Amino acid sequence: MAATTSIHGMWSGRLAFILAATGSAVGLGNIWRFPYAAGEHGGGAFVLIYIFCVAAIGIPIMMAEIMLGRRGRQSPINTMRALARQEGRSPAWQLLGWMGILAGFLILSFYSVIAGWTMAYVVRAAAGAFSGVDAAAIGAAFDGFVADPERLLAWHTIFMVLVVLVVARGVASGLEQAVRFLMPALFVLLLVLVGYAATTGHFAAGVAFLFAPDFSEVTGASVLAAMGQAFFSLSLGMGAIMIYGSYLNSQASIGRNTVLIAGLDTLVAVLAGLAIFPIVFAYGLEPAQGTGLVFKVLPIAFGQMNWGTLFGTLFFVLLVFAAWTSAISLLEPMVAWLVENMSFSRVRASVLAGLTVWFLGVACLLSLNVWSEYRLFGMGILELFDYLTANILLPLGGLLIAVFAGWILSRSSSVDEFAMGDRVAYRVWRFLVRWVAPISVAIIFFHAIGVF
Ligand code: PHE
Numbered sequence: 001m002a003a004t005t006s007i008h009g010m011w012s013g014r015l016a017f018i019l020a021a022t023g024s025a026v027g028l029g030n031i032w033r034f035p036y037a038a039g040e041h042g043g044g045a046f047v048l049i050y051i052f053c054v055a056a057i058g059i060p061i062m063m064a065e066i067m068l069g070r071r072g073r074q075s076p077i078n079t080m081r082a083l084a085r086q087e088g089r090s091p092a093w094q095l096l097g098w099m100g101i102l103a104g105f106l107i108l109s110f111y112s113v114i115a116g117w118t119m120a121y122v123v124r125a126a127a128g129a130f131s132g133v134d135a136a137a138i139g140a141a142f143d144g145f146v147a148d149p150e151r152l153l154a155w156h157t158i159f160m161v162l163v164v165l166v167v168a169r170g171v172a173s174g175l176e177q178a179v180r181f182l183m184p185a186l187f188v189l190l191l192v193l194v195g196y197a198a199t200t201g202h203f204a205a206g207v208a209f210l211f212a213p214d215f216s217e218v219t220g221a222s223v224l225a226a227m228g229q230a231f232f233s234l235s236l237g238m239g240a241i242m243i244y245g246s247y248l249n250s251q252a253s254i255g256r257n258t259v260l261i262a263g264l265d266t267l268v269a270v271l272a273g274l275a276i277f278p279i280v281f282a283y284g285l286e287p288a289q290g291t292g293l294v295f296k297v298l299p300i301a302f303g304q305m306n307w308g309t310l311f312g313t314l315f316f317v318l319l320v321f322a323a324w325t326s327a328i329s330l331l332e333p334m335v336a337w338l339v340e341n342m343s344f345s346r347v348r349a350s351v352l353a354g355l356t357v358w359f360l361g362v363a364c365l366l367s368l369n370v371w372s373e374y375r376l377f378g379m380g381i382l383e384l385f386d387y388l389t390a391n392i393l394l395p396l397g398g399l400l401i402a403v404f405a406g407w408i409l410s411r412s413s414s415v416d417e418f419a420m421g422d423r424v425a426y427r428v429w430r431f432l433v434r435w436v437a438p439i440s441v442a443i444i445f446f447h448a449i450g451v452f
Pocket residue numbers: 024025026027028029030107231232233234235236238240326327329330
């Protein structure tokens with residue numbers, strides 16, 4: 001019989017879980033990473049492939065992660081070990097959990113640096129720094145900011161402290177309130193921005209860029225990037241959703257909740273794209289300008305629109321919260337493991353994990369300025385961590401989760417955990433998780449690295 005509660009605490013109910021998981025999914029991945037990745041990979045075809053990956057790979061894997069987490073009720077490492085043991089399989093399955101911890105460390109290290117940018121932009125927006133400033137000056141101000149390691153370090157440090165503070169107290173308290181009010185507010189502000197983008201006269205160009213696919217532009221690398229974006233944006237493949245599933249009560253419907261979370265996440269990403277690209281075209285900017293895109297484009301809108309200082313400040317405040325709720329889920333799996341296996345208090349575990357991430361983050365932020373000439377595979381450390389996690393570690397983790405849930409875990413266990421008997425929905429899930437998800441991930445992966 002599976003445990004019914006986790007030693008780390010439980011969500012107060014189904015809504016709390018949805019809020020927390022949505023808080024994990026919606027973050028910089030939607031508003032910072034999705035537009036810049038879509039911009040670099042040519043738009044329409046990338047977006048379509050992304051949506052396909054969310055539906056056919058992301059949703060079944062998210063269901064699998066929640067299901068495994070709820071069955072194991074421990075940190076991903078111990079959950080995988082326990083579930084493998086129950087099925088008479090090798091304890092080596094716990095390596096999946098270890099890979100997730102590594103991915104979590106690497107992601108959070110650069111995530112925190114970017115979240116630091118959004119905090120700095122709260123201050124800039126509030127100070128009216130964008131009012132009436134032209135696109136070139138806004139771009140130059142961003143470049144100057146990123147070139148200054150001291151400022152980046154200060155914001156990165158503040159953000160990590162905020163993350164550790166929440167994780168140390170336990171994620172169930174505080175998170176619910178934050179997400180319940182702030183996510184809808186972020187959504188409304190995105191709509192305001194899309195409304196502004198519609199007045200630029202280039203809305204159609206933005207829509208066409210995002211949705212008119214040009215498949216001649218598609219390469220193995222862009223398909224891999226779209227799949228990686230789906231994993232990153234849905235928080236899949238590293239145990240964040242698994243651990244959140246372990247705090248979910250046994251009655252909640254996994255299928256319905258997953259579809260809702262994935263739908264909201266995708267909607268926010270698309271809205272961000274609709275807010276950004278019309279402005280990109282209206283000002284003759286380059287869609288493929290990389291990680292600075294959002295920070296160079298949205299301030300133009302805030303500088304031009306009525307109430308721009310207010311909207312801009314609010315927008316960046318909400319973005320900080322969105323990043324915060326995602327970052328918390330990135331740290332939680334390793335903290336849970338430290339508490340389980342090292343008998344650390346939550347406070348000690350959070351501080352230790354946070355410090356490790358902080359050090360890695362310092363390397364990331366230095367790679368933008370002082371160390372900018374050091375490159376590996378043509379990338380600086382920040383870019384390399386981003387690429388390595390989204391395009392390799394998360395899909396690989398997701399592949400293993402799908403294989404475990406579809407092939408290793410007994411059918412009766414997954415039927416029991418989903419509590420949806422042998423209905424059509426269950427059979428669709430099982431088909432996707434056994435065949436479609438693992439095979440697609442493997443093909444996309446091997447194709448991109450040039451195996452065929
Ligand atoms: N999904 C988060 C975002 O889009 C990032 C994240 C990735 C969080 C992996 C947890 C795990 O911002």
